[in-house]
Amino acid sequence: MSSEDRVGEDSRNCIAVDLHDIQATILRHRPEPYFGTHVFLHINDAHGGREFLRRLAPHIGSAADWWKAGDAWIAVAISYPGLVALGVPGDSLRSFPEAFRAGMAARAEELHDYGANDPKNWERPFGSGQIHVQVSIVSPTEDKWHRTMETARQQYEGFSGVTVLLIQDFGAQPGSLNSLGYKDSIGQPAIEGSGVEPLPGQGRPIKAGEFILSYPGEAGVPLAMPQPDTLGRNGTYVGLRKYQSRVGAFNRFLRENGQNDEERELLAAKLVGRWRSGAPLTLAPAKDDAALGEDPHRNNDFTYANDPQGKQVPLGCHMRRMNPRDTKMPVLTDVNIHRLIRRSTTYGAPYDANTISELDDEGARGIYFLFISAKAMSTLEFLQQDWINDGTFMNLGSERDPLVGLQEERNTFTIPKEPVRRRIHDIETFNVLRGGEYLFMPSLSALKWLAGLNAEAAERPARHG
Ligand code: HEM
Numbered sequence: 001m002s003s004e005d006r007v008g009e010d011s012r013n014c015i016a017v018d019l020h021d022i023q024a025t026i027l028r029h030r031p032e033p034y035f036g037t038h039v040f041l042h043i044n045d046a047h048g049g050r051e052f053l054r055r056l057a058p059h060i061g062s063a064a065d066w067w068k069a070g071d072a073w074i075a076v077a078i079s080y081p082g083l084v085a086l087g088v089p090g091d092s093l094r095s096f097p098e099a100f101r102a103g104m105a106a107r108a109e110e111l112h113d114y115g116a117n118d119p120k121n122w123e124r125p126f127g128s129g130q131i132h133v134q135v136s137i138v139s140p141t142e143d144k145w146h147r148t149m150e151t152a153r154q155q156y157e158g159f160s161g162v163t164v165l166l167i168q169d170f171g172a173q174p175g176s177l178n179s180l181g182y183k184d185s186i187g188q189p190a191i192e193g194s195g196v197e198p199l200p201g202q203g204r205p206i207k208a209g210e211f212i213l214s215y216p217g218e219a220g221v222p223l224a225m226p227q228p229d230t231l232g233r234n235g236t237y238v239g240l241r242k243y244q245s246r247v248g249a250f251n252r253f254l255r256e257n258g259q260n261d262e263e264r265e266l267l268a269a270k271l272v273g274r275w276r277s278g279a280p281l282t283l284a285p286a287k288d289d290a291a292l293g294e295d296p297h298r299n300n301d302f303t304y305a306n307d308p309q310g311k312q313v314p315l316g317c318h319m320r321r322m323n324p325r326d327t328k329m330p331v332l333t334d335v336n337i338h339r340l341i342r343r344s345t346t347y348g349a350p351y352d353a354n355t356i357s358e359l360d361d362e363g364a365r366g367i368y369f370l371f372i373s374a375k376a377m378s379t380l381e382f383l384q385q386d387w388i389n390d391g392t393f394m395n396l397g398s399e400r401d402p403l404v405g406l407q408e409e410r411n412t413f414t415i416p417k418e419p420v421r422r423r424i425h426d427i428e429t430f431n432v433l434r435g436g437e438y439l440f441m442p443s444l445s446a447l448k449w450l451a452g453l454n455a456e457a458a459e460r461p462a463r464h465g
Helices: 009-013 046-059 080-085 090-094 098-102 105-111 142-156 247-257 261-272 290-294 318-322 358-362 376-388 444-450 455-464
Strands: 035-043 073-078 133-139 162-171 236-245 345-347 366-373 413-415 422-424 431-441
Touching (some): 035 046, 035 080, 046 080, 046 133, 046 142, 046 444, 080 090, 080 098, 080 431, 098 105, 105 376, 133 142, 236 376, 247 261, 247 358, 261 318, 318 376, 366 376, 366 431
Antiparallel strands (some): 035 133, 073 133, 073 431, 162 345, 236 366, 236 431, 413 422
């Protein structure tokens, strides 16, 4: 199904967000297949940084034509040290949330990024304060990827204002699978007023202010936003977490706990809540159904109402933790205030089920987990503390998320079933955190403001406000 199919006249009539000012990535789904590159840059001096943004700004995609599948686009986001390097006035810098200003590495304690995930083990330049700007090129074809990459390259190559720190290509693996062999990017929130028609099962549209600054959120009012308004309006935050997938450990775990391919695939499905094809266990509990996994009108159309104890979809599996939907939980929470727009990208060699050696645990492959939220920092801290690295909210004691939890104490994973539940011991950390950053994704007009095109107006609110 193409994106065009998801926008009727009705939905276009009720667009309430400023699509022309919002960056494309916020509303555009990751294409399938997808190709692209993340470029991480350092600003050498304020003038050079602003000049770079001025050159780049006309090439940044807006969300105006989000339904046009087939285009490649460029996105840009800036870290707090990047805003400082650009010479953003002090009053304005102070208006950003504390966790954003501190940076992801400094918030390791709040994020429970300990042990293997500790920032001291991260790959440089992550967590060093050197990353100022992230430019991402996303494309549905290889050809458009190269052409769009060339456009981006022309803005920074040979330009003394910025230095390239890291270039990371990414792309869909054969069959659109991620580094552990699963189809991903299926469960996404519908956004009220965006014109994007909700897919069956997506639930009621979430208030735009949860994802884009300056619009009312679920609480009925907009979140506090960076000042001046020109800078904050239509912007948002991006959380980036670079994970290295320990494919050898994952495959060994499946082999040790499954007698044959069938049992191993069922276990892989129980860890996530979906078969690797994307078919949800709620709708295909006993056997994979690849056609169901492929079909966006059916593959998310379910609740957990008929499975309160998790006999089909374990309460502690990744997907049910990350979006419990209608699961009755001992700790009362409004699940709609913890939703994320996910724009993750897979990098490195394709998943191989026969890879089992310990050497394969260190391979350079995994996921740049990228998510968008107007309160990215507090949402990530909540998820890491309560839903990923703990099990109390589902009556699972200290059990952790089997895909992204940090399994420091050789934890367990419980699969409820008749007549007795199965408890698997010695689950390992399958995805190790290798870096992370918080970034601000400005609107297109804020980008121009930052570039200094409107410098005089920019100074006024800063002086008085
Ligand atoms: C390497 C790391 C990760 C892997 C391999 C992974 C894999 C997956 C897979 C296979 C799915 C099911 C298909 C889909 O809906 O896309 C999924 C869903 C999801 N994941 Fe992850 N994930 C990873 C990291 C994370 C992290 C760090 C978070 C949150 C902080 C997260 C949040 C979610 C959410 C919100 C969903 C959708 C749940 C729903 O709406 O039903 N994932 N992930």
